[in-house]
Amino acid sequence: MTQHSRAKYQPSGKLQFGIFFQGVNSGTIWKAAESGSQTDFESFRRIAQTAERGLFAAFFLGEGLRLREHLGRPHELDVAGRPDAQAMLAALAAVTSNIGLVATQNTTYNDPADLAHRLSSLDLLSGGRAAWNIVTTDNAWTGANFRRGGYLDHADRYTHAEAFVETAKRIWDSHDPEAGQWRRVVHNGKHYTVDVTPRLRRSAQYRPVLFQAGDSPEGRNFAARQADVIFSAHPKLDDALDFRRDIVERTLNAGRGANDVKIMPASEFILAATPEEARDKKAWVRSLQIGPQQAIAYLEQFWGRELGSYDPDGPLPEIDPMVEETSETRGSGFHGAKARQLADQWRAEAQEKGLSIRQFVSAKTSRVDATFTGSYAEVADRLVDYARTGAVDGFNISPWLIPTGLDDLVNHLVPALQERGVYPTEYAGSTLRENLGLAAPERPGADVAAESARTESAPSKSAPSGSRV
């Protein structure tokens, strides 16, 4: 890469799509007659094959390690109630040929040697299509699910994650194909120790592609140092451009090239042949996403009490929340908010705008910035601006219906984008790295060991130094 291209970000002018198959959320319609299931393989197979027909780069699964609770009962469709991501992706590898397979996996509760082995397995089984979305879950209710208990402070989560990822990379890099040998990998640090001689050969794409999702400054720096792709929360054009600038700066500061980290924000598409039809479809989609039961259940998360006696088409409950200080142990709805204050604010807002419970919840949960609504041509034109300005490298799309929610996008939006020259007309290669346009990882040497020593305490003297990678 030239000095110039390292220092200045250059838009590729192209977009890629990924599909984000969700679990608990207010974005997927799980209760309609045509809804699939989050446990039956058929739903996964059908939508993954549709995405592949549309030349999607990646099929993406989130992860939860403990069922979230709602009023003491498990959330019906929690992602933790879905088959394990890597098992599901291995099954999908057998019925697809080109699409990348992204497993979200947590650095706080996994162990690096074990996870590196499982991800290598998926990468080998899929012919070089695996990716790891690195997350660093920080909540106590997940921590309570593990023998060691507890969880890490925010700052510690990323130093831990860094040592974890560096160790995984050393494990993947330890195979010397010419010599047909593996080097032993030793790490003896603050958070864990590893002494392993890996046993899987490199995949067709060398090692799994690394995604990252986490938006704090520490999370962004971590991505700038380690990730190939960021699954971002910044889909709106001006916000996406700011995010790109921020990530390019951090990536350059980390000593990498300006184009080295791809960005794919979370998004939703509601499309039709004409703008009017798309508007009507959006109203229909929203009414199904937030039905009467979902609207009440959503408020119950914040009130901490049963609200089943309230009319979903009436005003917000006048009764106060049961909980005072909201707690992270109950699930994401509770992160950090003060329930009573929030309830007062929401009642005032709903009254001022004349919104019923259902209308209010629908407005609160619809991801306005992340939703692209319009005719195929209109939306294709909007997306051209993203490609031209280089705001993003593509979109990670959450279908509002599983398994048929991508059909119209693949049948109509993809050809419209191809006509405009911003979407691939074939897969660039057989590996995810090739299809995302990522360079092969540089072969690290002894500096990798030095990097581990930088992020964790120095390796112990008793470790056999001659065998360190």
Ligand SMILES: Cc1cc2nc3c(=O)[nH]c(=O)nc-3n(C[C@H](O)[C@H](O)[C@H](O)COP(=O)(O)O)c2cc1C
């Ligand atoms: C778009 C996006 C998707 C995420 N998906 C998951 C997930 O599937 N599982 C998970 O445990 N955490 C997920 N996270 C949480 C992050 O890993 C991280 O724990 C959280 O954002 C807090 O880190 P931060 O302070 O750096 O943002 C996601 C975050 C973002 C922004």
